[in-house]
Amino acid sequence: MGRIVVCDTGPLIHLSEAGALEFLEHAGVVLIPPVVKTEFMRNTAGLLLPAWIKIFPVGRSVAAQARKWISADIDAGEAQAIGLAIQEDANWFLTDDGRARRFAESLGLEVHGSVGLLLWAAASGSIKFRAEAHRLLDALARSSLWVSEKVLHEAHGAVDALLAE
Known part of the structure; x- marks a missing residue:
């Protein structure tokens, strides 16, 4: 399963x-x-x-x-x-x-x-491009979910480390 x-x-x-x-x-x-x-x-x-x-x-x-x-x-x-x-x-x-x-x-x-799910998606190849991952993280930060600047910054850094573009 x-x-x-x-x-x-x-x-x-x-x-x-x-x-x-x-x-x-x-x-x-x-x-x-x-x-x-x-x-x-x-x-x-x-x-x-x-x-x-x-x-x-x-x-x-x-x-x-x-x-x-x-x-x-x-x-x-x-x-x-x-x-x-x-x-x-x-x-x-x-x-x-x-x-x-x-x-x-x-x-x-x-x-x-x-946020962790999106990072997993980038790490697993479900999200293939850095720009797409950054766009989705920013969209998540604009959603009704409160994301601190620190967490958002760290997530963007993790995307940069995971995905080359």
């Missing part, structure tokens, strides 16, 4: 806004829980998710655990996505939320965000 990637709502929105959602498909089989689809639709004026993103239900025990995490200040979509990542033994969990990232890492998940 290849790499299993579970994603919460943030990266789906941010990558869509940046015109870079297609690179998520290159990362592997992408799974999201139903609540993430609902959040995505609500926050993107009904933009449709691509067919390659699989809506995958969480089991009862995972749903119960996710409810406990929600009461500990983890968003519903993030909690269910973290639960799905554990349930499906995902290789990657994608989130752009700092609290969800730290929590998922504490549970042993390998966590990446939208």
Whole structure:
């Protein structure tokens, strides 16, 4: 089956806004829980998710655990996505939320965000040209995702090291 990637709502929105959602498909089989689809639709004026993103239900025990995490200040979509990542033994969990990232890492998940996904796409050859990678990083920085100048500068430097043009 290849790499299993579970994603919460943030990266789906941010990558869509940046015109870079297609690179998520290159990362592997992408799974999201139903609540993430609902959040995505609500926050993107009904933009449709691509067919390659699989809506995958969480089991009862995972749903119960996710409810406990929600009461500990983890968003519903993030909690269910973290639960799905554990349930499906995902290789990657994608989130752009700092609290969800730290929590998922504490549970042993390998966590990446939208910027990291674009850097992976450059490193893996999915993004072939330096100018394209820089354009996508800048588009991501203009999206609803807050990216610090430091992180953006470091990401551009990483692209320069990864891609010759």
